[in-house]
Amino acid sequence: MRARINQDVKDAMKAGDRTRLTTLRLITAAIKDRELGIGSAPTEVGDADVVAILQKMVKQRRESIATYEKAGRNDLVDQEKAEIAILEGYLPKQMGEAGVKAAVAALIAELGAAGPKDMGRVMGALKERYAGQMDFGKASGAVKEILG
Incomplete structure (x- = not known):
């Protein structure tokens, strides 16, 4: 780069x-x-x-x-x-809202996250896997929505 x-x-x-x-x-x-x-x-x-x-x-x-x-x-x-x-122009293509929600849901299922106490673990994994590809503010909202 x-x-x-x-x-x-x-x-x-x-x-x-x-x-x-x-x-x-x-x-x-x-x-x-x-x-x-x-x-x-x-x-x-x-x-x-x-x-x-x-x-x-x-x-x-x-x-x-x-x-x-x-x-x-x-x-x-x-x-x-x-x-x-x-x-x-130098940043990776950002995921759309649907892509973020799908990635969050898949990762929550993969990690076996069950509630709000697992949010930090899920966010850490998202940042590791999708750095530069998603807005983590929106991702955080999606994680909260799914985990409750």
């Missing part, structure tokens, strides 16, 4: 696409920060880590959009939305 991002940086430079180039540079900077241990211990960054970084960046931009909309700064809202579109 990192090789693809690095190649896309070069392509964006050649094409003169400033928005894409800026966003890709932000991605590479966040990856380097994680590698160097800015804010934590230095670590090797794999594809799963890159996905987590991208998801965090998308979440930050969504929060910024809400703030900018309240302030009436539509120019900044448009910029954040453009960055989200670029970031999401």
Whole structure:
């Protein structure tokens, strides 16, 4: 995934696409920060880590959009939305609501989860198996719905 991002940086430079180039540079900077241990211990960054970084960046931009909309700064809202579109191009395809419910139901049956006390175990298994593929807020709601 990192090789693809690095190649896309070069392509964006050649094409003169400033928005894409800026966003890709932000991605590479966040990856380097994680590698160097800015804010934590230095670590090797794999594809799963890159996905987590991208998801965090998308979440930050969504929060910024809400703030900018309240302030009436539509120019900044448009910029954040453009960055989200670029970031999401590198994320795995997200499961739909039906897919999330089916995955949750199958995992609950597989683990033999019986009640609310098993929710942590189910959520942990979901995060392990479906990292980057589902919204865990929605998944949590589905687990609560099924387990009661």
